[in-house]
């Protein structure tokens with residue numbers, strides 16, 4: 236693995252064992268795809284090269300493929316806080332890059348919600364100060380509720396280098 240090469244990549248693809256990590260990278264603002272079910276390794280590698288993405292995987296066999304060294308980052312831990320720790324220094328991850336700017340479910344950049352969408356939110360969410368955002372792809376709405384605030388606390392803890400397990 237060449238740290239200089241992988242350090243340049245700022246877009247990611249997570250394998251199916253890293254779906255939770257993918258959502259946290261999106262929460263931090265990173266363009267992070269998830270591997271579609273059934274895609275074979277060769278096609279995945281080709282897509283990663285074509286889209287200049289780093290594959291994050293827990294599967295050792297990726298590293299055995301020729302030419303994979305600059306294309307693959309192996310994640311060892313199964314725990315989310317430890318995974319975040321593993322990524323942070325080698326990949327230069329900034330967990331507060333652009334918090335909550337992407338849909339956690341499908342990676343689309345969020346847009347500001349319009350008033351009618353905010354008015355439709357369940358009370359008391361609509362009474363919060365915002366920002367309110369909407370995913371243009373799946374239509375989900377996001378707001379700064381307690382869950383988002385707890386996620387933000389974790390992103391801030393990771394930014395401070397605190398990776399002990401904190402449940403949210």
Ligand SMILES: [Zn+2]
Nearest residue numbers: 338341370373
């Ligand atoms: Zn979405």
